[in-house]
Amino acid sequence: xxxxxxxxxxxARPTLAVFKLASCDGCQLTLLDCxxxxxxxxxxxxxxxxxxxxxxxxxxxxxxxxxxxSVTTPADxxxxxxxxxxxxxxxxxxACATAGGIQALRNFADVEEFRATVYARPDYIxxxxxxxxxxxxxxxxxxxxxCPIDRGQLLEVxxxxxxxxxxxxxxxxxxxxxxxxxTVCVTVAHGTPCLGxxxxxxxxxxxxxxxxxxxxxxxxxASVNLPALIPLLRRDGMSDxxxxxxxxxxxxxxxxxxxxxxx
Amino acid sequence: xxxxxxxxxAVISASEGLAALVDxxxxxxxxxxxxxxxxxxxxxxxxxxxxxxxxxGVELEAGRYRLVSRPDAMIFAHSAGPQSWKxxxxxxxxRLWTVDRDARGRLAFQAEDVAPPAYAFxxxxxxxxxxxxxxxxxxxxxxxxxxxxxxxxxxxxxVAVECTDPGATCFCTSMGSGPGVGREDGDAAAYDLAxxxxxxxxxxxxxxxxxxxxxxxxxxxxxxxxxxxxxxxxAREAVAAAAQHMERAMPPVDLHxxxxxxxxxxxxxxxxxxxxxxxxxxxxxxxxFCTTTEDVTDLTGDHAERWQRWDSCFDLDFxxxxxxxxxxxxxxxxxQWLTHKLGTWHDQFGESGCVGCGRxxxxxxxxxxxxxxxxxxxAESADRQAAAEETP
Ligand code: SF4
Ligand code: SF4
Ligand code: SF4
Numbered sequence: 001x002x003x004x005x006x007x008x009x010x011x012a013r014p015t016l017a018v019f020k021l022a023s024c025d026g027c028q029l030t031l032l033d034c035x036x037x038x039x040x041x042x043x044x045x046x047x048x049x050x051x052x053x054x055x056x057x058x059x060x061x062x063x064x065x066x067x068x069x070s071v072t073t074p075a076d077x078x079x080x081x082x083x084x085x086x087x088x089x090x091x092x093x094x095a096c097a098t099a100g101g102i103q104a105l106r107n108f109a110d111v112e113e114f115r116a117t118v119y120a121r122p123d124y125i126x127x128x129x130x131x132x133x134x135x136x137x138x139x140x141x142x143x144x145x146x147c148p149i150d151r152g153q154l155l156e157v158x159x160x161x162x163x164x165x166x167x168x169x170x171x172x173x174x175x176x177x178x179x180x181x182x183t184v185c186v187t188v189a190h191g192t193p194c195l196g197x198x199x200x201x202x203x204x205x206x207x208x209x210x211x212x213x214x215x216x217x218x219x220x221x222a223s224v225n226l227p228a229l230i231p232l233l234r235r236d237g238m239s240d241x242x243x244x245x246x247x248x249x250x251x252x253x254x255x256x257x258x259x260x261x262x263x
Numbered sequence: 264x265x266x267x268x269x270x271x272x273a274v275i276s277a278s279e280g281l282a283a284l285v286d287x288x289x290x291x292x293x294x295x296x297x298x299x300x301x302x303x304x305x306x307x308x309x310x311x312x313x314x315x316x317x318x319x320g321v322e323l324e325a326g327r328y329r330l331v332s333r334p335d336a337m338i339f340a341h342s343a344g345p346q347s348w349k350x351x352x353x354x355x356x357x358r359l360w361t362v363d364r365d366a367r368g369r370l371a372f373q374a375e376d377v378a379p380p381a382y383a384f385x386x387x388x389x390x391x392x393x394x395x396x397x398x399x400x401x402x403x404x405x406x407x408x409x410x411x412x413x414x415x416x417x418x419x420x421x422v423a424v425e426c427t428d429p430g431a432t433c434f435c436t437s438m439g440s441g442p443g444v445g446r447e448d449g450d451a452a453a454y455d456l457a458x459x460x461x462x463x464x465x466x467x468x469x470x471x472x473x474x475x476x477x478x479x480x481x482x483x484x485x486x487x488x489x490x491x492x493x494x495x496x497x498a499r500e501a502v503a504a505a506a507q508h509m510e511r512a513m514p515p516v517d518l519h520x521x522x523x524x525x526x527x528x529x530x531x532x533x534x535x536x537x538x539x540x541x542x543x544x545x546x547x548x549x550x551x552f553c554t555t556t557e558d559v560t561d562l563t564g565d566h567a568e569r570w571q572r573w574d575s576c577f578d579l580d581f582x583x584x585x586x587x588x589x590x591x592x593x594x595x596x597x598x599q600w601l602t603h604k605l606g607t608w609h610d611q612f613g614e615s616g617c618v619g620c621g622r623x624x625x626x627x628x629x630x631x632x633x634x635x636x637x638x639x640x641x642a643e644s645a646d647r648q649a650a651a652e653e654t655p
Contacts, residue, residue, distance in 0.1 A: 040562040159560050168557045172578045179546035180355040184301040184345050187628045189328045197541040222579050223540040228629055
């Protein structure tokens with residue numbers, strides 16, 4: 001049974017905690033990057049655990065927990081269970097926490113070999129053979145995609161939590177946002193390869209607006225047809241290897257699960 | 264338009280005449296017209312005629328658009344840009360109302376009520392004139408009028424420009440919506456001015472007709488001469504030639520009946536295998552009108568807004584009911600788009616939802632072609648009928 005959101009009823013401020021697993025910190029920094037809105041967030045939520053902002057830490061339970069990063073070690077796997085049990089509403093943020101991140105490239109390789117090659121004392125290293133999203137370990141109430149996440153979407157998730165409503169975070173492709181923005185399609189008009197048609201919206205279609213193809217930072221959308229897109233990428237100059245590499249970035253593990261993904 | 268000449272209309276030059284037209288319109292309106300940006304002829308606010316795409320042409324194919332320079336100085340010899348006038352009349356996102364909660368918990372609702380911009384649309388192609396009329400019926404007609412749409416529409420000044428160089432993806436002739444304006448069926452939107460561009464030994468000029476008193480007033484302020492027979496004949500011939508070399512066509516059958524009889528067609532699986540469900544076709548279509556609403560709240564919780572934004576039948580959330588989307592498969596979503604556009608639109612609004620502009624063909628990344636799909640459905644239906652007749 002998943003916990004329900006706690007609508008703000010004007011009583012004590014709900015508590016917020018921000019946690020980090022294997023990740024670069026970029027997504028939690030998005031919260032600090034909220035500038036004008038940050039004070040309003042701090043006014044509505046009691047920030048109880050956010051090491052990036054303050055070393056003062058208060059114990060749980062927390063009403064809202066934001067978790068960045070993927071699970072790559074046995075210790076992380078244990079910690080994520082602790083976080084879950086301390087969190088009423090658990091939101092994972094970013095490609096690492098929702099898809100395993102770029103570090104999920106290990107899922108396609110021999111981790112033993114990496115360990116032996118990279119570390120002088122491989123026996124010091126306790127690591128899992130895979131990098132997995134938080135949802136592979138514990139139930140998650142909402143997943144916010146992106147590498148990094150979009151500031152506006154993060155505020156929407158927090159605001160929706162406070163109002164006790166569903167966040168307005170569409171599951172359609174980047175093309176929807178691209179057309180709404182009035183961008184000239186880089187694939188149709190320039191022959192530039194673009195992952196927009198298979199990528200989850202959320203960034204506001206930034207790359208095509210600057211004449212570049214979408215890199216797939218937000219992972220696969222809810223409705224993906226890779227076998228229809230790959231021939232276009234090939235036509236527009238990508239080799240089979242280029243296609244594989246394009247799909248194996250921040251969301252490597254989730255694109256790999258899509259039907260028709262190159263092996 | 265009345266002139267002393269026996270030929271209707273007037274003639275303005277492509278230089279001073281057109282420049283004056285933009286200047287006069289820009290006096291009290293936001294002028295929107297075609298202009299080159301990012302490798303395409305887009306619609307944007309312009310302030311002088313210099314910003315129009317002089318000498319620019321386009322090469323169109325299914326899933327392919329290339330801006331090219333023309334060997335001549337033609338200004339409106341292009342088609343199927345990435346946007347349509349709905350970008351302005353039915354914008355992708357607009358606020359409907361706001362609500363505030365005061366200290367005592369009382370709610371005060373406020374409908375959005377901003378003065379609509381006064382647009383002048385320069386270069387509305389005949390297919391798009393029809394598309395505006397289609398959206399007028401959908402959004403401006405019936406018992407539930409979209410007030411903001413209607414107000415923008417009422418204030419808009421429309422300069423139609425007939426087509427002389429249709430793209431390879433155009434098929435307005437078979438939809439009865441172009442390439443000329445003012446066809447007998449008369450269900451296109453009214454224009455204030457209609458222009459036809461002529462470039463021959465006699466010069467580069469426009470044959471102009473006024474379609475409204477406002478149009479006559481604007482025309483009266485432009486340096487113009489009375490319509491002359493050679494200009495009119497050249498204009499008529501250019502438009503007739505455009506109709507002749509239209510490369511695509513819808514199958515000449517009752518599309519409404521074809522769609523109604525094709526719900527179980529095997530072709531839907533074929534197209535679904537190619538379709539990205541990316542929604543580009545619906546976003547570029549000048550008649551697609553579907554929207555969804557989103558509620559925005561702020562962090563205080565005392566202020567909320569309702570916004571309307573474009574939606575698409577290709578979006579899974581579009582048909583999301585309790586438990587999941589009704590149209591989950593790509594097959595069911597493509598079928599919804601095509602059967603509505605060409606079929607059930609007739610039941611709802613008494614006409615076709617397609618005006619033959621070809622945008623959905625050009626701007627579909629994988630080049631799915633609405634005329635080809637309709638033809639394939641027709642072939643499949645004919646085969647089915649033949650087989651049924653053979654069976655005793
Ligand atoms: S540029 Fe990319 S994201 Fe934008 S419409 Fe084209 S394919 Fe889609
Ligand atoms: S369905 Fe395609 S060709 Fe018809 S009006 Fe829409 S975009 Fe134009
Ligand atoms: S028909 Fe083309 S543009 Fe429309 S959803 Fe399918 S792939 Fe996208």
